[in-house]
Amino acid sequence: MEVFHRILQAAVEGGASDVHIKPDAPVVLRINRQLVAIQAPTPTLEWVNTVVDNIVPKHARLRLDEDREVDFSYYVPGIGRFRTNVFQQKGVWCLAMRYVKVRVPSFEELGLLPILKQLAESPRGIVLLAGSTGCGKSTTLAAMIEHINATAKKHIVTLEDPIEYIFEDNQCVIEQREIGLDSTSFAMGLKHILRQDPDIIMIGEMRDAISFSAAMNAADTGHLVLSTLHTTTASQSVTRILDFFKPDERDQIRRQLASTLQAVVCQRMAQKIGGGVTPALEIMINTGTVKKLIEENRLEKLPAAIETGVDDGMQTFNQALFNLVKLGRVTEKEALAKATNAQALEMNFKGIFLDEARRILT
Numbered sequence: 001m002e003v004f005h006r007i008l009q010a011a012v013e014g015g016a017s018d019v020h021i022k023p024d025a026p027v028v029l030r031i032n033r034q035l036v037a038i039q040a041p042t043p044t045l046e047w048v049n050t051v052v053d054n055i056v057p058k059h060a061r062l063r064l065d066e067d068r069e070v071d072f073s074y075y076v077p078g079i080g081r082f083r084t085n086v087f088q089q090k091g092v093w094c095l096a097m098r099y100v101k102v103r104v105p106s107f108e109e110l111g112l113l114p115i116l117k118q119l120a121e122s123p124r125g126i127v128l129l130a131g132s133t134g135c136g137k138s139t140t141l142a143a144m145i146e147h148i149n150a151t152a153k154k155h156i157v158t159l160e161d162p163i164e165y166i167f168e169d170n171q172c173v174i175e176q177r178e179i180g181l182d183s184t185s186f187a188m189g190l191k192h193i194l195r196q197d198p199d200i201i202m203i204g205e206m207r208d209a210i211s212f213s214a215a216m217n218a219a220d221t222g223h224l225v226l227s228t229l230h231t232t233t234a235s236q237s238v239t240r241i242l243d244f245f246k247p248d249e250r251d252q253i254r255r256q257l258a259s260t261l262q263a264v265v266c267q268r269m270a271q272k273i274g275g276g277v278t279p280a281l282e283i284m285i286n287t288g289t290v291k292k293l294i295e296e297n298r299l300e301k302l303p304a305a306i307e308t309g310v311d312d313g314m315q316t317f318n319q320a321l322f323n324l325v326k327l328g329r330v331t332e333k334e335a336l337a338k339a340t341n342a343q344a345l346e347m348n349f350k351g352i353f354l355d356e357a358r359r360i361l362t
Helices: 001-013 045-054 058-067 115-120 136-153 185-197 209-220 235-242 248-261 286-295 299-307 319-326 332-338 342-349 356-360
Strands: 018-021 028-032 032-037 069-074 082-090 092-100 125-130 155-160 171-180 200-203 225-227 261-271 277-285
Touching: 001 018, 001 082, 001 092, 001 115, 018 069, 018 225, 032 125, 045 082, 045 092, 058 069, 115 261, 115 277, 125 136, 125 209, 136 155, 136 200, 136 225, 136 261, 155 185, 185 209, 200 209, 209 225, 209 248, 225 235, 235 248, 235 261, 235 277, 235 299, 248 261, 248 286, 261 319, 261 332, 277 299, 277 319, 286 299, 286 332, 332 342
Parallel strands: 125 225, 125 261, 155 171, 155 200, 200 225
Antiparallel strands: 018 028, 018 092, 028 032, 069 082, 082 092, 261 277
8 A cells, every 4th residue: 555655645746637557457547637658667557556445444345345436535544535436347357546635726727717606605505617628617616615615604514525625614614524534425415414504505516306405405495505517508507407306397397496586696617828728608697688598498598598688797608718818818829729609609709799698788
């Protein structure tokens, strides 16, 4: 285990986000989103099996034996905590480990817009961080929680699978509950969470009808609920939520969602000029217009509502990317690669702006 811990130490010191280990192959780190093989003893099958036997906690062992893969947190004193996935490929164990940073980056470091602070300060409702895997949703969500922690006296309870960032109480009292370790499931944790006197509930990921029903019920009773969702645009998030439910339930859920949703922020990462990445944010706020469109099931008009809602703090991905180019943070080529509608964005760069969105809304 000494060599294993030295590998983890090297990963932390080298600024790696992830560690990949499999038998008879070099140890690979992900640094600045690039995979880099490091100089370390090549893991043998026996060595990997020994590591797995030592790091998988008791509560996860049965799940690993049954499912052949499992998620858990692994903590090494003096090195840090790692979100760990043990899985099999070609019949042998492999590890994918993500370093859980103790210090949450600030809004300024992440390049986030000030309106996210306002959303974090919402007294109640549901705020969703959406995007694809690896787009930085969890980091943005952590920055919002840390902002609350620094500015308000609130009781925050999180349900995570597994814990991704460690928070230390500042102005807030924060309890972080890990599925499998502190609660047997999201369903069980959500069943009891309102009895724990929270002001703010953070759910690591919206996965099903049970988790979203619990979120809406909590928002209905005056709580702020923060969570993440796997979708590619803010407006698509509404459809994704409704897909959690049976067809005969969706009308009722849609009306409840219209009254409890606070905002959806969808995120994509763009390569910065000079290196690094910066978030492009599509923001949908539940204004009167958005609420009415959701209530009336005119979801196809939500993108137009976002595009015309700049004065309310909303923006589309195209608008976000256009602004990043004008600020000199990303190239036009990178913006076009990340755009929802590359043809329209290219026209914008040429000074051509069509007012199609207002026509669609009428």
